[in-house]
Amino acid sequence: xxxxxxxxxxxxxxxxxxxxxxxxxxxxxxxxxxxxxxxxxxxxxxxxxxxxxxxxxxxxxxxxxxxxxxxxxxxxxxxxxxxxxxxxxxxxxxxxxxxxxxxxxxxxxxxxxxxxxxxxxxxxxxxxxxxxxxxxxxxxxxxxxxxxxxxxxxxxxxxxxxxxxxxxxxxxxxxxxxxxxxxxxxxxxxxxxxxxxxxxxxxxxxxxxxxxxxxxxxxxxxxxxxxxxxxxxxxxxxxxxxxxxxxxxxxxxxxxxxxxxx
Numbered sequence: 001x002x003x004x005x006x007x008x009x010x011x012x013x014x015x016x017x018x019x020x021x022x023x024x025x026x027x028x029x030x031x032x033x034x035x036x037x038x039x040x041x042x043x044x045x046x047x048x049x050x051x052x053x054x055x056x057x058x059x060x061x062x063x064x065x066x067x068x069x070x071x072x073x074x075x076x077x078x079x080x081x082x083x084x085x086x087x088x089x090x091x092x093x094x095x096x097x098x099x100x101x102x103x104x105x106x107x108x109x110x111x112x113x114x115x116x117x118x119x120x121x122x123x124x125x126x127x128x129x130x131x132x133x134x135x136x137x138x139x140x141x142x143x144x145x146x147x148x149x150x151x152x153x154x155x156x157x158x159x160x161x162x163x164x165x166x167x168x169x170x171x172x173x174x175x176x177x178x179x180x181x182x183x184x185x186x187x188x189x190x191x192x193x194x195x196x197x198x199x200x201x202x203x204x205x206x207x208x209x210x211x212x213x214x215x216x217x218x219x220x221x222x223x224x225x226x227x228x229x230x231x232x233x234x235x236x237x238x239x240x241x242x243x244x245x246x247x248x249x250x251x252x253x254x255x256x257x258x259x260x261x262x
Contacts, residue, residue, distance in 0.1 A: 014061055021068050025076055028064075031148055034196045036060035038144035039137075041195035042181065045188045046140070056137040059112040063141055066096025066113070078155040090125050093117050112137035116145060119176045131178075139178040143169065143185050146176070148196060162193065 018032045039060035043053040067075060070092050074085045081089060097114035100106040115129055115138035122130030150165040160168070169186060173179040185192050 011058065011061075014058060018061055018065065021065060024067075024072065028152075031152065032061050032064055034148045035063065035141065035144045037195040037198050038147060038192050039141050041188070041192050042140050042144060042185050045184050045191070046181065052136075055108060056112070056140055059109045059116075059137050060141050060144065062096065062100065062109060063113050063116045063145065064092060064096065065099060066092035066094065068099075069095040080156060090117070094126050108135075109137075111135050112141065114138075116141045118142070120178050121175050124176075134178075139181050143177050143182050144192075147185070147192065151196070 015033070022029050022032065036057050040053055040057045043056050048056070070088055074081065074088050077085065093114055093116060097110045100110035100113055112135050114126065115134050118124035118127065118129045118134045118138060119142075120131060120134070120139070122128050146169065147165060150160045150168060151162065153159045166186065166189060169177065169182055173182050
């Protein structure tokens, strides 16, 4: 793997960019942070080198960056996606890889991001890669990503129980997931779940989140800082509260033509 020192220097900026993207959808807020925490835990359980752990951690932070190219009508849809919408949602892996591939030092991370929805049996996307054709980091993120998705509420379903999530991982060994990596995650299940819970954020109500999204985050810092803590509600990263007025702008949500990226 490539040297990560220069990449790691950009980690705070990376987290801020990811936080800005996740501001678009209350139901996936902090998803990337939780996935990166679990990814790092699994990497450590696999006894990977410090450099490999860092690369995978940063790739997990950025795994959904391509969703910036998915229109709001699809990303925020409150219900199942139709075939065309699902195709656009799937394009986020390629879009993310394209964005990151513009920076030479992110080449390894770009490939991990491209393949994080591949499946061990070759039925994933975008390239239908199988087995060890899939980059190691992508195989690790696939497990962590699935765990967080299953344990999180979505607009169209409630979160699964921890036991149901574990059974899904077990049932897909050698199908969706690299069996050796998923087995390590299951063996260290408590540690992986504890890593998922590590994030600490300021909580806000859904009403305030919606107001921020509709008006744009610019000018809302004071209101966010004064917001009372509301149990069991989505949270805003401290990074967002530290952002200054001129730099806090809405993420573009127009339906741009991204066919050139496919």
